[in-house]
Amino acid sequence: xxxxxxDVFGTVVDWRAGIAREAADFFSEYxxxxxxxxxxxxSWRNLYQPxxxxxxxxxxxxxxxxxxxxxxxGIVLGNYGVNTAGLSPDALERLNSAWHRLDPWPDVVGGxxxxxxxxIIAPASNGNIALMVNMAKRAHIPWDAILGAExxxxxxxxxxxxxxxxxxxxxxxxxxxxxAAHNNxxxxxxxxxLSTAFVPRKTEHGTNQITxxxxxxxxxxxxxxxNHLADLVVKN
Amino acid sequence: xxxxxxDVFGTVVDWRAGIAREAADFFSEYxxxxxxxxxxxxSWRNLYQPxxxxxxxxxxxxxxxxxxxxxxxGIVLGNYGVNTAGLSPDALERLNSAWHRLDPWPDVVGGxxxxxxxxIIAPASNGNIALMVNMAKRAHIPWDAILGAExxxxxxxxxxxxxxxxxxxxxxxxxxxxxAAHNNxxxxxxxxxLSTAFVPRKTEHGTNQITxxxxxxxxxxxxxxxNHLADLVVKN
Numbered sequence: 524x525x526x527x528x529x530d531v532f533g534t535v536v537d538w539r540a541g542i543a544r545e546a547a548d549f550f551s552e553y554x555x556x557x558x559x560x561x562x563x564x565x566s567w568r569n570l571y572q573p574x575x576x577x578x579x580x581x582x583x584x585x586x587x588x589x590x591x592x593x594x595x596x597g598i599v600l601g602n603y604g605v606n607t608a609g610l611s612p613d614a615l616e617r618l619n620s621a622w623h624r625l626d627p628w629p630d631v632v633g634g635x636x637x638x639x640x641x642x643i644i645a646p647a648s649n650g651n652i653a654l655m656v657n658m659a660k661r662a663h664i665p666w667d668a669i670l671g672a673e674x675x676x677x678x679x680x681x682x683x684x685x686x687x688x689x690x691x692x693x694x695x696x697x698x699x700x701x702x703a704a705h706n707n708x709x710x711x712x713x714x715x716x717l718s719t720a721f722v723p724r725k726t727e728h729g730t731n732q733i734t735x736x737x738x739x740x741x742x743x744x745x746x747x748x749x750n751h752l753a754d755l756v757v758k759n
Numbered sequence: 760x761x762x763x764x765x766d767v768f769g770t771v772v773d774w775r776a777g778i779a780r781e782a783a784d785f786f787s788e789y790x791x792x793x794x795x796x797x798x799x800x801x802s803w804r805n806l807y808q809p810x811x812x813x814x815x816x817x818x819x820x821x822x823x824x825x826x827x828x829x830x831x832x833g834i835v836l837g838n839y840g841v842n843t844a845g846l847s848p849d850a851l852e853r854l855n856s857a858w859h860r861l862d863p864w865p866d867v868v869g870g871x872x873x874x875x876x877x878x879i880i881a882p883a884s885n886g887n888i889a890l891m892v893n894m895a896k897r898a899h900i901p902w903d904a905i906l907g908a909e910x911x912x913x914x915x916x917x918x919x920x921x922x923x924x925x926x927x928x929x930x931x932x933x934x935x936x937x938x939a940a941h942n943n944x945x946x947x948x949x950x951x952x953l954s955t956a957f958v959p960r961k962t963e964h965g966t967n968q969i970t971x972x973x974x975x976x977x978x979x980x981x982x983x984x985x986n987h988l989a990d991l992v993v994k995n
Contacts, residue, residue, distance in 0.1 A: 589929065643892055653929035656879055656904045668892045669904040673927065691909065693825065693889035 524718055524756070526692050527638060528647035528670060530679075530703035532625075533727040535646070536658065539564050541625035549618045553610065558603050561729065566602065570595035575649060575678040585676045587651035593619045622650070623657035627664060628724065634749025636665055641757050645670040647688055647701060649678050680711030689717065702752065706739040713740070720744035722752060760954055760992070762928050763874060764883035764906060766915075766939035768861075769963040771882070772894065775800050777861035785854045789846065794839050797965065802838065806831035811885060811914040821912045823887035829855045858886065859893035863900060864960065870985025872901055877993050881906040883924055883937060885914050916947030925953065938988065942975040949976070956980035958988060 532538045542564035550558055574591040577583045596619050600607050607615065638644055646655050648671040655669045670688050677683035689696050696716030703709050704724035713719050719742040725732055738745050746752035768774045778800035786794055810827040813819045832855050836843050843851065874880055882891050884907040891905045906924050913919035925932050932952030939945050940960035949955050955978040961968055974981050982988035 643896065645892075652904060652906075652910070652927050656881075656928070660879065660903060666904070667896060668888060668902070670888075674888070674910055691888050692892070 524642060524700045525694055525698040526643035526645065527700045527702055527720070527752075527756070528645050528688060528717075530701070530705060530708050531646045531648035531650055531655065531658075531671075533724055534702065534704040534722060535631055535664065536625035536627050536662075537724075537727070538568065538622070538625050539727065539729065542567060542621055545618060545621035545624065549614070553614070555603075555605060563599070563603070565728075567592075567595060567599045570598060571649075579678050579681050585672075585678075587673050588649055589619065589622075589651050589654060592622055620657075623654050624661055625658060627662050628748070630748040630750045632663055632665070634751075634753045637753035637757055638749070639665050639667065641753075643667045643692065647671050647679070647684070649684075679708060682711070682715050685712050685715040685717055689715070700743065705735055709742055710740065713742075718743045720746060720752060722746050722748060760878060760936045761930055761934040762879035762881065763936045763938055763956070763988075763992070764881050764924060764953075766937070766941060766944050767882045767884035767886055767891065767894075767907075769960055770938065770940040770958060771867055771900070772861035772863050772898075773960075773963070774804065774858070774861050775963065775965065778803060778857055781854060781857035781860065785850070789850070791839075791841060799835070799839070801964075803828075803831060803835045806834060807885075815914050815917050821908075821914075823909050824885055825855065825858075825887050825890060828858055856893075859890050860897055861894060863898050864984070866984035866986045868899055868901070870987075870989045873989035873993055874985070875901050875903065877989075879903045879928065883907050883915070883920070885920075915944060918947070918951050921948050921951040921953055925951070936979065941971055945978055946976065949978075954979045956982060956988060958982050958984060 529535055539561065543560035546563045547560040550560065574595055578585050596615060597607055635644055645666055645668045648655060650671060651673040652669050655671065658664065659666050670691065672678050672684060674691065675684050675687040677687065689699050692699060697718055700718035700720050701709055701712035702720040702722060704722055704727060709719040709721060721738045721742045723736060725736055744752065744755055746755055765771055775797060779796035782799045783796040786796065810831055814821050832851060833843055871880055881902055881904045884891060886907060887909040888905050891907065894900065895902050906927065908914050908920060910927065911920050911923040913923060925935050928935060933954055936954040936956050937945055937948035938956040938958060940958055940963060945955040945957060957974045957978045959972060961972055980988065980991055982991055
């Protein structure tokens with residue numbers, strides 16, 4: 524395996540805690556009471572798949588995630604009864620860019636730093652390039668390149684999101700390992716011939732999470748976290 | 760300036776010496792005598808602009824540089840009277856990938872490592888993503904992202920090569936500084952509103968070089984090399 528390509532939201536960063544943190548600050552600043560910030564994070568995230576599906580299905584052209592997030596932010600605030608017309612565009616833009624300021628899980632930077640000595644490491648995220656670059660600069664995530672939806676112009680789990688990435692890297696599918704905490708992402712990658720590595724993130728959706736606690740197929744690698752992934756790969 | 764985007768061939772790496780080195784090995788392996796490897800490097804490089812011009816003009820769709828280089832390699836070997844049918848595809852592919860193994864000028868890694876603490880740093884090269892990633896891995900060039908022609912689907916000096924890069928970074932044009940040893944690259948970037956930095960590479964074309972020895976316009980920054988560039992930027 525010459526390259527490891529990573530799902531990011533959930534696998535590399537704890538999006539739920541990060542969004543809840545910045546949402547709480549936003550609610551406090553604008554005296555918006557009675558909205559649970561974690562529930563708000565979940566509600567915002569729930570609009571993510573339908574928004575991408577519009578692009579995947581061809582109903583709209585490929586549109587970068589910052590724009591989809593911004594549209595969804597207006598919808599979710601409206602659903603909570605917030606009058607967004609009374610909020611400054613800058614404040615909404617600032618909250619939208621909270622996705623650029625998510626923190627990695629504690630094992631990420633150490634594990635990736637070791638893996639980078641061995642292989643190409645890159646995000647294969649549905650997040651756009653600026654989002655990934657800003658996140659990596661802030662959190663010192665040592666990517667070799669920023670790949671993903673904006674480069675392939677396709678949202679996972681569409682096959683071109685994987686096949687174009689392999690072609691861009693100039694490698695064979697087996698030489699590229701998709702790393703994710705989500706079995707469905709790995710399933711789609713495997714159908715395109717990629718290698719697969721599962722790293723569970725059992726609190727991505729909070730302490731009551733019931734999905735993706737275990738591997739659903741015999742993935743090529745199953746690691747406890749990114750340090751364990753580096754142990755398994757660098758040893759081989 | 761929040762991001763510095765770099766021309767690569769000539770500005771970051773010494774393509775002429777690198778190609779000559781691997782060409783000399785190739786000629787030796789196949790007993791091809793009487794071809795000067797530096798002249799060969801120049802001849803191969805001379806086919807670079809016409810090949811990209813076919814894409815820029817719309818005569819052919821955007822095609823990544825590894826493919827254009829490979830086509831041009833066949834042409835230039837033919838021009839030297841080499842019968843490429845007698846050579847293995849693997850050997851030709853290996854020589855073609857010499858562009859992935861070019862060495863940076865001595866000031867590059869130190870200067871970029873300091874600049875990276877201050878700003879986003881990325882290649883804005885006509886080279887494709889795999890070429891840039893492999894080059895950076897081998898030479899330890901610490902890019903934050905790989906931008907350039909394959910991401911923007913446009914070859915410099917076409918305006919979209921600059922404007923799409925600025926948009927992808929989510930910045931204003933002035934916040935993005937194009938760094939190049941070539942005045943024409945900076946001229947095109949300035950027309951798109953980008954900031955500009957000139958770093959001369961007076962032996963890119965050998966010791967008798969007569970082009971790009973001096974800045975041709977009042978670029979925003981003129982630095983002696985990448986260490987000096989880091990001095991000027993990190994101080995400000």
